[in-house]
Every structure is written in C-alpha cells, then in structure tokens.
Amino acid sequence: MVEMRKPIPVQEAIEHLWSHRQQGSTEYVSINDCDDRRLGENIIANHAVPPFNKSPYDGFAFSAEDTFQAGLENPIEFEVVEHIGAGQVPTIRLGQGQATRIMTGAKIPEGADCVAMFEVCKTYEKDNKSCMSIKRRMKAGQNIIEEGSEVIEGEKLIDRGTLINPGVKALLATFGYSKIKVAKKPVIGVIATGTELLDVDEILKPGKIRNSNAYMIESQILRAGAEYKYFGKLADEFEPSFQTIKQALEEVDILITTGGVSVGDFDLMPAIYEELGASVLFNKVAMRPGSVTTVASNGDKLLFGLSGNPSACYVGFELFVRPIIQHNLFSHKPFLKRIKGTLADDFPKPNPFTRFVRNYITYENGKVNVRLAGMDKSNVVTSLAHTTGLMVLPGGTRGFKSGDEIEVLLLNDSEGQLEF
C-alpha cells in the first residue's frame, strides 16, 4: 500500500523544474500603476541629462574670461541684463561685462560659461541699471552642470526585468514614459485539498482545522509579484477534485494545490496527475520540511503539488514556485538571494536531509546573525509570522551550535541571484 518513492536532491529537483520554465508576456500600464512591477523592456535614455547646461546654484552667470583681472582690490563690475528662474529660458546672449541673474536648475545663457553664487557677489543699482560685482577669478565651466554629464542620450539605464522602485519610477518620469511596458503578472491558481479543511469564517468543529494554506500561498504569490486565482477547497474525493483541477488548469498559467501529495490513503493527487496525463517531474525531494513536494507538467503548464502541512507548503512555494514566477517576470536573478551568516541560536537536531529552517536576521557590528523564528516543527504555523529567511542546513550534518557559520535564503529581498 505504501508507495516507495526515491527522494532526489533539491538541486536536482530544481534542474528538472527549470527545464520547464517559461517567460511571460508584457503589457502597458500607466506610470501611476507601475510600482513594484517588473520592466518589460530595457529603458534607454531618449535624451541627455541634463538636457542643457544648467546652474547648480542661485547666482549670476557670465563669461569667466571677464574676471581674469579680478582680485580683492579689483572688483569686476557686471551689468545684470536678465533674470531667469528655473524653467524660464534665457533670451539674451551675454556680451563682455554682462551677467544674468540665474536660479538653481535654470539654463545657462549663451555667452556665459560659469556661475558665481550670490554669496560671493555684491549687487547694487547704478545709473538706473542693475549691477553686480565680484572680487574673485572664475574658471570656465565653474559651477555649471554640463549637458549630458549625468546621462548620455542612447545610454541603457535599466534592464528589462528590474523591479520598479521609487528611483526607477523617477527615471521613467524623467524620460517621459507615461505608459510603462511591464511584465504581465502570471495568474497562479490555488486549490486547497483536504476533508479536514474549514473555510476561514466557519466555526471550528471537532477534527477540523481552518484552511490557512490557501491564504498563506496567496500572500506568497503577491510577494512574488504574480496574481492569484482561488478555486476553493476540495474534499478528498476523486471525481469532483479531478474536475475542478482540470477546469482550473484552463484558466491559469500555473496551478498550485496543497495537500494530497503524500502516500496516505486519502492522498488523491498522484491519481489526478495520472488521469490528467500530466508528467510528474519529481514527487519526493531529499529535504525537510516539504519532502513530498511534487511538480508535474501538463502541456505548457506546471502543477505544483505542495504539502498540506503549512511549513512544508511555505518552503515548497519559496524554493520551487517563486523562482519560476521570477523568471516568468523577466527577472535576471530569479532565485532567492543566499547569504552567509552566523547562527545565534542552537539547533541541536541532526539533519539527515537538507533542512530549511525558518529564521530572521539581525545585524551586529557589520555581521549577519541568524536567529530561529520559533519552534521548528513542520506543523507550527505561528513561527511563519516572524520569518524573513530560510536557513539551509546541508543533509548529513549533525546539529548546529550558536556561532556556527550557515547559509540563509532571504525572503524579503527583491534582487535575487542567478542560481539556486
């Protein structure tokens, strides 16, 4: 009755899965709705920044050459022939002895090649003319932000697949992108299986628990940048389960089920994969929690059969589903960022298989400390709330002690890395 499955290493499971990855499509959204989306194209500078020589200060613009004789005892006088604020355009080409009063960000007038700040100039009226004088020599180019000094026209600014943060959005606005080509969010179907599941608004009954996995996964899907579609929860009965899953597959890009993948008497997913004609990529991974994590491909769609156990479900999503979503969204670094840190708690349990332990990070004097997020029983849901990372404890190791160096996968990081 108990089917024997051969566990494969996590790395090998990811390789199987990776050969079935697909990139998604793109769509245009208003710049007002582009936050936290991933770019669907490279962003190229369509003009230089700044697009003209401009002033970094409030002051006077003139030709530096006019001040070559200036000195503490020899103030040089200028007639102020124009007064321009940012956004105003200078209209007068300056001749010798002429200056323009200019505000921060304004365009440098023709005939000027430097700006002197107000603080070093003296202003006065003389013969009904506005004048200023300066006692120091200026250099050509002094206090001028040159056209193109920040960005040259045609320069690639940001790669396709980059997450749009406030700085990226500022760039998009600067270059006039009012509609942004972004990666279209893949739709991830979610189905929870298990006769023991109650809806969130049902009263607790003997032997039953509320469905928390579906809500958790929906939140993980959103964090990964995709959209979810929930198809409800299924009792452990073959025919209705099969029909719902078959129908759901038509409506989504990727389908996640929770529960029913083990080898218990009521675990229906193996039979459903068979009836669908789906090809099972793996159904046993040498890891804890989540060893029963199963992935199958059905045509061009992936079915992720995650464990019904909340922690195993959580880990299965982050390890296997999230990188597939990131790749779909054109991310160049689809895998969870993995860093080294120092364990700050004891973890005495031996690890016959690779173990992923919920943790959070603290920083101390420039060093990364890794702390356990709570009791690590695979059925504990509460510790998930404080989790920001997953410690990776290699299989075949004994327990770990405070002070040991370990590796951590970061869950709140959006940069990612190239390989698992």
Added chain:
Amino acid sequence: MVEMRKPIPVQEAIEHLWSHRQQGSTEYVSINDCDDRRLGENIIANHAVPPFNKSPYDGFAFSAEDTFQAGLENPIEFEVVEHIGAGQVPTIRLGQGQATRIMTGAKIPEGADCVAMFEVCKTYEKDNKSCMSIKRRMKAGQNIIEEGSEVIEGEKLIDRGTLINPGVKALLATFGYSKIKVAKKPVIGVIATGTELLDVDEILKPGKIRNSNAYMIESQILRAGAEYKYFGKLADEFEPSFQTIKQALEEVDILITTGGVSVGDFDLMPAIYEELGASVLFNKVAMRPGSVTTVASNGDKLLFGLSGNPSACYVGFELFVRPIIQHNLFSHKPFLKRIKGTLADDFPKPNPFTRFVRNYITYENGKVNVRLAGMDKSNVVTSLAHTTGLMVLPGGTRGFKSGDEIEVLLLNDSEGQLEF
C-alpha cells in the same frame, strides 16, 4: 535678499517633528485584501493549536499499554476497528487490543495515547477482520501532537502595527479572522512646484525638465504603506499656489510639496506657510542633500516642504515623512533600520554636515558591505534606481575609504527600529 537660516542637526529636526506625530485610525478589510497592511489590533489566539490531539503520521492509534509485552519475538495483535482520514472524526472509543487506522493530521480517538507509523506495523486480514501487529513497545504520548502544544488559547500572537506577511496571513486564517482590523492608510497629498516642470507626457522644451519628483514620492509613499493624492504641479506664482495648497490641506492627512523651499527669488513656500498661518518647525537642516527641507504644522496637519532636487527630495522623504507615516500606521519601530557595514568603495569628499549617500548592500562571508549606488551629486536621478540604503556620514568628517566602518539606513526593510 538672501535670508539667513540657522541649520539644526538632523536629530533635533526629528525631535521637533516627532512631537507633532499622530496615530491614525483603523478599518476592516477582507482577509483577501490584507496583504502588506499593518494590523490595527493585537491578535489573540481564540483557540488552542492544535485544537485537539492529532497524529503527525499516517499509521495506527491505540493504547501504548497494550504493547508492554511486545518484542521482536512477541508481536502484539490489534483489531483495526475504524479508519479515519484528516477531517474525519473518530467515533469509536478504543478498548484493549483495538486500533484505529489514522491519517496525518487526524484527531486521536478516545482510548488511544500513541501512534505507530505504518512502517513498523504489519497489516493483514484474519477471520474476516482487519488486523495489524507490532513488535515494539510504544510509550504513552508517543507520536501525538498534543492539543495546545503550539499555541495556548488566549495567547497574544502578534502585535498591533505588525505588517501582514504570508505567515501572519496564515495565522489570521487559522484563527478565523475573515475580516481584519488594519491601520487605515493615511492620505498624503503631493504637489510639485516649479515653473520648469513639464508633465511626464509633454515633449521636452528648452530650459524645462519633466516632473519626476511627484512620481518618485508617490512610489515612496506606497512603499511606506500610505496612499497618495496628487494635486498637480504649480508654476512659481503665489496666489494660485497658495489656493491649491490651502485646498489640498483640506483633503489630506499630510501634505508634501517639492521645490520652492530654498531662498531663491522664486521660492514661494516660506510666504505660503506664513499666509496659511502654519508654524514652521524647521527650515534648515545640517545635512546633505536636503538642507532646505522644511516642515511646518498647520492645525493637526503636517506640511513637508521637500527640496525640488530629486536626491534631496528622496532623502527628505525617507528621513522625515516615512517615520511619521509608520507611526500613523501603529508601527512600534517607525524609524529606518540602521545597521553597521564596511564601506567597499572610496568616498573622498569631506562632510562638513551629516551626509546621506545612496548605496546598496552586498554580503560577503557573513559581513555587510556597503557600495555607492552611483555618482553622488545631489542632482543625479539615475543612481536612485539602484539605491537600497542611505549611508550616514557624520558631519565634521573627512572622506571615507574602502574598508572603513560606516552606518547605513535600510530602505527596503519593513521592520524598522525604535529611534532614529
């Protein structure tokens, strides 16, 4: 003409501001819409987890006492009287020599106090009865997840102000919260000032630049967990600017303007604060960039006058506006998380005032490295795209070298810290 303002230290500016902080209100949202919101109440366990003694494995439940004579040469036989999956409720109270076939997660029947996995049991039919035998002694409580072993009824699980992540959402579902009391998002008004500003969809004209600050700040507002309301851009003309700002104040909780706070000829904000009767908390901060950052209070509303310079605007928001928003949302740790790290690039510029330099973090062997996000001219917008932190270089210091220890404020962190 040039008004002399006395710069105050950043810490002092934050203290002035902090005395005007306000907490917001709460609202209920569906559990489907609660992601990334902050909790508006403490979450208390309204039942124990698990709510009943349950099985961690597929196997047989029975009384451990029945196996006291078991041994390799002395298998003990049980009659299997019931078969229950997860979610099914045991109906038979077990007597001596009776066992229940039980699936992972199912409730332990009365009369049983242990579970033996399938692997250690032998199953067979005998006299038309379903039987199993076991050759090992079991202990009372063995392989039983006890009621309340994860969470006791009445236990506080999560604090008000906590950000709802996938783990928190799972907890909310577990305890039957279908409507979630969350912090209501404050509405932050955004107005860009400056005659030089074009709309994002306008063609570049001489002397003009596109308005990027408003879009950047909107994105920063969303990252901080609030809502924005954009009131457009204003030319540097007093009366229409004053009217728009006065009207906007009626419609928002907090108002941000960009530009017009310096002492240039076209900087209108000081006069507008005066006409509003707003009390200016500070208008010069001993920091770069963003020294002209101004905060005023008008009744119970705060007006943030950020610099028109993109980088100064960005820094001003993160240092001053973001903590005020976090406090409004009940965060217990409203300030940016500050960690130590090792500078991995040279920064030769001296720092007469506290300087906030855009950076990103890399990790190397458990250590935090800090790299410059790009050229650090306060007018450079492109480096903002790669920024994930702000290095804090104390005022009165010379340049910094690769290898120096420095402090960094993290921008993508949602945990925060208690004080600036």
